[in-house]
Amino acid sequence: MRVGPPTQVSVFFMRRFSFVLLSLLVTALSWAQPSGWGRYRVKVETDKDAQRLADSSIPLFSEQISLGDVDVIVGPDHLVEFWKLGLKNAYVGELPRPDAWKDRVTSALDDYQTTYLQYASMIGKYETWRAAYPSLVTRVRIGQGQPALANDIWSYRIYAGTGEPRHSVIIIGGIHAREWISPAVCMYLFRNLIEKINTDSSWALLMKRTALHVIPSLNPDGYRYTWSTNRMWRKNRRNNGGGSYGVDLNRNWPVAWGGGGSSGSTGSDTYRGPSAASEPETQALINHASTLLNVSAFIDFHSYGQYILWPWGYTSALCADDADHRRVGLMMQSLIQAPSGSFYTAGPITTTLYQASGNTVDYFYQTYRARSYTIELRDTGVNGFLLPEAQIYPTQIEAWAGFERFLRLAGMRRIP
DSSP: OOOOOOOHHHHHHHHHHHHHHHHHHHHHHHHHOTTSOEEEEEEEOSHHHHHHHHHSSOOBSSSSOOSEEEEEEEOGGGHHHHHHHOOOEEEEEEOOOTTTTTTOOOOTTSOTTTSOOOHHHHHHHHHHHHHHOTTTEEEEEEEESSTTTOOEEEEEEEOOOSSOOSEEEEEEOOSSTTOTHHHHHHHHHHHHHHHHHHHOHHHHHHTTTEEEEEESOSOHHHHHHHHHTOTTOOSOOOEEETTEEOOOGGGOSSTTTTOTTOBSOTTSTTBOOSSTTOSHHHHHHHHHHHTSSOEEEEEEEEESSOEEEESOSSOSSOOTTHHHHHHHHHHHHHHHHHHHOOOOEEEEHHHHTOOOOSOHHHHHHHHHOOEEEEEEESOSSSSTTOOOGGGHHHHHHHHHHHHHHHHHHHHHOOOO
8 A cells, every 4th residue: 555645634643643652741740749840760761862951951950971771850841852862761759849948947056957948047156256256267259150140159268377378278169059968067167167276286287387267159150049949050141142041160170171061051950151261250269360379279169979089080091190180089988988988989070970171170270280070979879969968977077087188188289
């Protein structure tokens, strides 16, 4: 039997059938997750699949897109696009509504070891410490997020000396908005160091030649947005136009900007921005670091996955100081594991985890020859970014165990 080309009527019914099928699919997916939001595991089998997913507006639950299994976040507005990608997938579980935290109030009095704090409360806690130790703790406003939102970016310094420090160490939290454990860990490290200086003469001596600069959150606009509107938001809040918002601040740095592991699509979670260092948040830290003497060490705290990572992120080649980074990284790995048995995989970013061009660690290493790390905190993927508050304190304890050695070694390091 010879089959001719489809008629207009048959085309109409084919399209109508596809629409009905898609509607049924959307309804079925919605029933699977009463909140309307779910975590799905996508099978990325080719580079083409990876690029299509990277250029889509489907939010990532995994930190990065790579070949193999990648977890994504699918809400009601993403279902059609998700279906059209045509990638093999499996439902992992329901996620809370994005705005589930909007009515929760925190204050500077809340215990940062057991409770996640909103941005104002977080800064309020640092201000309490600054008021209590005025000769030890100072702060400077290094910039602002998106101008229309007017959220200040602060750097807090701990320094026990009187002249210029021999070493400047920088740690940052919250460059990715949804990684709430990162600012919580920075708070603990800051407060614990104050206690050590006041009770241990060896720490007091160390911090007379070493200044620690802590940026509680480099992305306050995004962090506030995770509380008010979308708990799983990753980027900053740049208005890209056309209804798209946000740049991935950890793909916006000048070293190898625009390379692999980032996207030029504004809707992507790894959108690198229109140009290198285009974002005020990036510029704020670049400018602030340029005013400091002898930047010798740097840590960018993230979650999740439990990794200790060092340069390079843009290439699989080893950095010139790979042996030194590995030596210190393995020390931190052992010390972090001691309190609770948590194992943190250690190695260069690209070969250990994935390619990520335009990141902070590559920038601070290339610009200052600083000993530079990304530390991905708990957990290994069960809870992901939604780490329960019961795990805040254990994560802080193990982070301090590694950070203590890192900071002592930074204070003894010969300036390159």
